[in-house]
Structure formats: structure tokens, C-alpha cells
Ligand code: FAD
């Protein structure tokens with residue numbers, strides 16, 4: 001048996017939030033993490049005075065004041081506003097889709113002209129008035145065929161490795177469509193990046209005498225023993241792997257990050273540039289110093305290319321693919337989870353949901369409320 005009340009598997013935002021809240025309530029917590037560092041996919045590391053987002057650009061955004069107040073306990077945030085730019089075969093367009101994008105594409109200068117252009121394209125595409133059945137129909141019904149062709153189709157199909165007609169509509173509804181000259185990628189009330197990076201947030205959450213953390217430890221190397229020894233387990237890895245894929249594999253999308261140091265002060269003039277054509281093998285190029293307004297060395301910058309990749313067992317599962325088939329299979333795994341009453345499944349992988357950071361914190365705090373009510 002063990003002296004701990006909880007075993008938490010994974011040091012991402014879900015596991016760390018749960019650990020912090022449990023320790024606050026006097027519980028003894030053991031945390032294991034299979035990577036050689038804490039913080040999951042929000043991990044950032046300083047290089048040349050620049051906070052490098054090791055697993056892709058992370059911008060915190062929420063409209064929930066409680067979540068915003070909660071995260072600020074662990075870091076001070078800057079005023080960063082995400083305004084990625086799309087590069088389609090050398091043509092640059094502002095994102096999300098807004099009056100700047102429409103003006104560059106069609107020369108229109110008023111919202112009425114932009115609406116008329118989009119409506120005419122929708123009509124010509126003949127997609128009908130029914131609820132969009134897939135991402136392609138959803139995109140065309142929101143912003144017409146030109147933007148779909150230049151800024152969405154190529155990016156989406158390489159990002160997900162599937163045809164846009166086979167992908168769920170909700171993915172594209174994440175992006176705002178605006179008839180104003182506003183390049184803010186998010187509609188949320190609060191937005192920013194922690195000054196000094198994200199890792200400090202998880203460090204502070206786990207900094208408690210009641211919490212012991214071990215990195216480089218994989219739950220599956222000792223699963224049966226952990227289940228026997230610990231009265232309660234919070235598991236934030238893949239739910240299908242937990243059950244040895246016995247009902248079949250859920251699908252995930254993986255990524256490969258290629259990071260390099262470039263000997264210039266300013267490489268691309270923006271933190272995020274999306275490459276929206278089908279041929280460029282990467283989706284985004286991130287220049288990390290712009291997340292902190294150019295802070296860092298003057299003649300050096302750090303750039304990461306993000307390549308989408310097929311997922312197979314053993315690869316990092318960055319995105320759940322929430323189409324109907326996978327969601328149905330996940331429902332079956334949820335039923336199976338009832339046979340493991342001592343285990344709580346949480347986070348992007350444990351709950352198989354395309355969650356952003358604020359949603360993960362919300363899910364963790366909801367789980368905490370239920371746990372300690
Ligand atoms: P994770 O961070 O994945 O943590 C799970 C942890 O569990 C990992 O550290 C993993 O190594 C560990 N683990 C798994 N299995 C085991 C095991 N068997 N044994 C031990 N440890 C295990 N969100 C935003 O809000 N804004 C953004 O701009 C944004 N950008 C993103 C960009 C990319 C490329 C990606 C992939 C995600 C982005 N997100 C963003 C989402 C954000 O990363 C997640 O919402 C959040 O990190 C999920 O936290 P988590 O704890 O659920 O999972």
C-alpha cells in the first residue's frame with residue numbers, strides 16, 4: 001500500500017490543477033510523468049532569452065473571469081493578442097476572416113460589399129440551406145468559396161490528414177468571421193501569454209510538500225501495481241490505451257516540430273504565419289520572440305515549423321479527431337471506465353476532447369468540485 005491519497009498520471013494542466021487543489025485540501029499526492037519534464041504540451045523552455053513553446057504556439061484565452069483569475073495566481077500575463085497571418089503561395093492575408101482579409105482578396109471596402117460577395121459565392125456553390133454536414137459545407141456557408149479554397153481547404157486537409165468533406169463542421173466554427181477590421185484571432189474577453197513562460201505555472205501548482213513528482217515514469221510499465229496500491233488515480237493519458245485498445249483505437253493526429261535558431265533579429269515579423277496551400281508540408285511557422293514583443297537577443301531568433309503527422313501507437317497524440325465514429329467509440333470507452341471506479345479520466349486525452357487550456361482548467365476544477373463535495 002501507499003502513503004498517498006492520489007496517483008496523478010500526467011503533469012499537463014489537468015493533472016497539475018487537480019494536484020494543486022487536492023494538496024490544498026490536505027491530500028497527499030504522487031504525480032508521475034512519462035516525459036522528462038513537467039507541464040505537458042504547455043511546456044516552455046528558455047533559449048537565448050526567448051521562451052520557446054516546445055509543443056506549438058500556446059495563447060491563453062477565455063471569457064470566464066473565474067478561470068482568468070485562477071490562472072493569474074500562477075503567473076503574470078502580457079497583453080498579447082493572437083493575430084496570425086496566412087501565407088497562400090506568397091500572398092499574405094489577415095486572419096481570422098475579417099474586413100482586412102476581404103479587402104485584400106476582393107478589393108471590397110464595406111461590410112455590405114463583403115457580405116454580397118460571400119452570399120454570391122455561397123449561392124454559386126449550391127450547397128443548400130441544410131445544416132452543414134461537414135467542414136467543407138460549413139466553411140463555404142460561412143465565408144464562401146474563395147476563402148475556402150485559398151485559406152482553409154489546403155491547411156485543413158494537411159492538418160488533419162483527411163478530406164474536408166470527411167471532417168466535422170465544428171472544427172472550423174472555432175474561427176471567428178467578422179465584418180470589422182479586427183485581426184484578433186479570438187473573441188474572448190481575456191487573452192495573453194505568461195511573462196516568463198508556461199512551465200512556471202505548473203511548477204507553482206506542484207510546489208507543495210504534500211506533492212511528490214517523478215518524471216520519466218510511464219504508468220503502463222506498472223499499471224496493475226498502481227491500481228492495486230493507490231486508492232484513487234487521476235489519469236490524463238489516452239483512455240483507449242488505458243484499456244489496452246480492447247474496443248479498438250481512437251484516432252489522433254500527431255505533429256513534428258522542427259526548431260532552428262536563425263541569425264537575424266526578426267525573421268517573419270509575426271509570431272505565427274500559417275501556410276495554407278496544400279503543397280507546403282508544414283502548417284505553421286512560429287517565431288517565438290514575438291510572443292513577448294521581440295524580447296531576447298538582437299541578432300538571433302528562434303523559429304519552429306509545425307508538420308502534421310499520422311499518429312500510430314507510440315507517437316505523441318496531439319489532437320483527438322472528434323468525428324462521429326471516434327466519438328461513438330469514446331462513448332463505449334466511457335462505459336468501460338465505469339468498471340474502474342477508482343480511476344478518474346481527465347484532460348484532452350483522458351476525455352478525448354479538442355480542449356483548449358481554459359477548458360482543461362474548467363474541466364479539472366469541475367472534477368475537483370465533484371471529488372471533494
Ligand atoms: P497534456 O498537456 O497532453 O498532458 C498530459 C500529460 O500526461 C503529458 O505530459 C503526457 O506526457 C502525460 N502522460 C500521458 N500518458 C502517460 C503515461 N502513460 N504515463 C505517464 N504520463 C503520461 N490551447 C489554448 O488554450 N491555446 C492555444 O493557443 C493552444 N495551442 C495549441 C497548439 C498545439 C500544437 C496543441 C497540440 C495544443 C494547443 N492547445 C492550445 C491545447 C492545450 O495544449 C491543451 O488544452 C492542454 O495542454 C491540455 O492539457 P492536458 O493536461 O489535458 O494534456
Ligand code: UDP
Nearest residue numbers: 086151152153155156159171172174274276
Ligand atoms: N484553419 C484553416 N486555416 C487557417 C487556420 C485554421 O483552415 O489558416 C482551420 C483548420 O481546419 C484548423 C481549424 O481551423 O484545424 C482550427 O484552427 P486553430 O488555429 O484553432 O487550430 P489549433 O491551434 O487548435 O491547431
